[in-house]
Amino acid sequence: MNLTLHLTENCNMSCSYCPRTRTSLRMSEDVLDAACRLAFSSGGHGGLCFFGGEPLLEQSLITRAIAQCRTLSEQTGMPAQFAMTTNGTLLTADILQQLASVEADIGISFEGTAQNCCRHFADGSSSFSIVESKAKLLLEYCPSAYAMMTIAPPALPRYAEAVAYLYALGFRRITATIAYGSKVHWTDGHLLQLEEQLRRIAAFCSEKTLEGCRFYFSPLHSKIQNLLRGKNSADHCHLGFRQMPVAPDGRIYACTQFIGDDAYCLGDVFQGIDSQKQAALAMTASTPDTCKACALAKRCTNSCGCLNRLETGSEHLVSPLQCSYEKMLIAIADEMADRIFETAPELFRKRFM
Ligand code: SF4
Numbered sequence: 001m002n003l004t005l006h007l008t009e010n011c012n013m014s015c016s017y018c019p020r021t022r023t024s025l026r027m028s029e030d031v032l033d034a035a036c037r038l039a040f041s042s043g044g045h046g047g048l049c050f051f052g053g054e055p056l057l058e059q060s061l062i063t064r065a066i067a068q069c070r071t072l073s074e075q076t077g078m079p080a081q082f083a084m085t086t087n088g089t090l091l092t093a094d095i096l097q098q099l100a101s102v103e104a105d106i107g108i109s110f111e112g113t114a115q116n117c118c119r120h121f122a123d124g125s126s127s128f129s130i131v132e133s134k135a136k137l138l139l140e141y142c143p144s145a146y147a148m149m150t151i152a153p154p155a156l157p158r159y160a161e162a163v164a165y166l167y168a169l170g171f172r173r174i175t176a177t178i179a180y181g182s183k184v185h186w187t188d189g190h191l192l193q194l195e196e197q198l199r200r201i202a203a204f205c206s207e208k209t210l211e212g213c214r215f216y217f218s219p220l221h222s223k224i225q226n227l228l229r230g231k232n233s234a235d236h237c238h239l240g241f242r243q244m245p246v247a248p249d250g251r252i253y254a255c256t257q258f259i260g261d262d263a264y265c266l267g268d269v270f271q272g273i274d275s276q277k278q279a280a281l282a283m284t285a286s287t288p289d290t291c292k293a294c295a296l297a298k299r300c301t302n303s304c305g306c307l308n309r310l311e312t313g314s315e316h317l318v319s320p321l322q323c324s325y326e327k328m329l330i331a332i333a334d335e336m337a338d339r340i341f342e343t344a345p346e347l348f349r350k351r352f353m
């Protein structure tokens with residue numbers, strides 16, 4: 001079973017687009033131990049993702065969880081899998097050694113040369129220099145770690161440049177999304193700027209692919225791969241099934257956006273999961289009515305209940321922003337695919353199919 005552990009609601013940064021409320025709530029050792037046991041109670045493996053706030057504010061809990069899961073893995077014969085999402089500022093050689101020893105998949109929130117546009121420390125100071133040095137340290141220990149970009153309007157002019165910078169730093173996987181939520185205000189002008197930047201990024205991705213480099217920029221590569229591999233992008237929302245968040249108090253929810261909402265609480269780490277409620281909730285994940293006739297419905301993330309709720313307040317309603325962004329991504333990804341296929345069809349098949 002895969003659990004995302006919200007080790008703390010606290011964070012040492014104060015990013016301008018962050019939708020979370022910082023509090024001093026942290027996970028107790030009792031809750032952590034019960035979560036580890038629950039992760040190994042069903043399924044083929046025990047999977048933990050360390051999450052926050054900023055999870056590295058609670059490094060002792062991470063160390064404890066790794067030790068617990070090693071023991072549980074020996075007892076059950078099930079492999080342990082670890083992941084972490086961090087802002088990177090508190091990475092040390094010691095914690096990286098521990099995480100590398102269990103092959104943790106680590107994502108660092110880093111916007112490269114666009115970092116200082118929105119990502120500041122809680123006291124308002126800039127974070128680029130420190131995160132750059134921590135990103136280098138991360139790649140020494142975990143070369144397959146990935147960079148996670150969240151692009152809000154102030155960072156737009158530097159978006160393409162920042163992707164090239166992260167590539168030059170050594171990241172071969174970059175996930176990227178636009179910033180959503182009430183703290184971000186997108187205009188039509190911003191969307192035009194976004195389109196121009198994404199076209200530059202697509203040109204960069206094409207160039208790298210044609211040079212034979214393995215480089216994955218999630219917004220564009222996933223659209224091409226999902227289409228060619230027959231995957232429905234709208235299926236990626238596995239409300240309450242694939243990856244369940246555990247709040248610091250031990251309650252388990254269907255998705256991170258729903259933490260604190262009783263209607264989406266599936267149980268807790270001590271009593272386990274209410275499987276009837278889980279099944280009933282999963283049935284509610286569906287294509288929104290406004291998308292049913294759209295030709296792009298299967299290539300679009302329209303049924304991500306978490307994102308829809310953040311944007312519109314309803315998990316069944318897609319925002320105009322998300323709709324415009326998805327249409328833009330699909331068009332640019334298709335142009336990129338055509339360009340690579342026309343130049344090097346064999347390489348294209350190898351890379352995307
Ligand atoms: S680092 Fe993450 S949790 Fe912390 S303020 Fe920034 S976006 Fe929010």
Ligand code: SF4
Pocket residue numbers: 290291294295296297298300301302318322323324326327
């Ligand atoms: S492109 Fe817009 S209308 Fe079409 S499926 Fe996506 S969100 Fe719905």
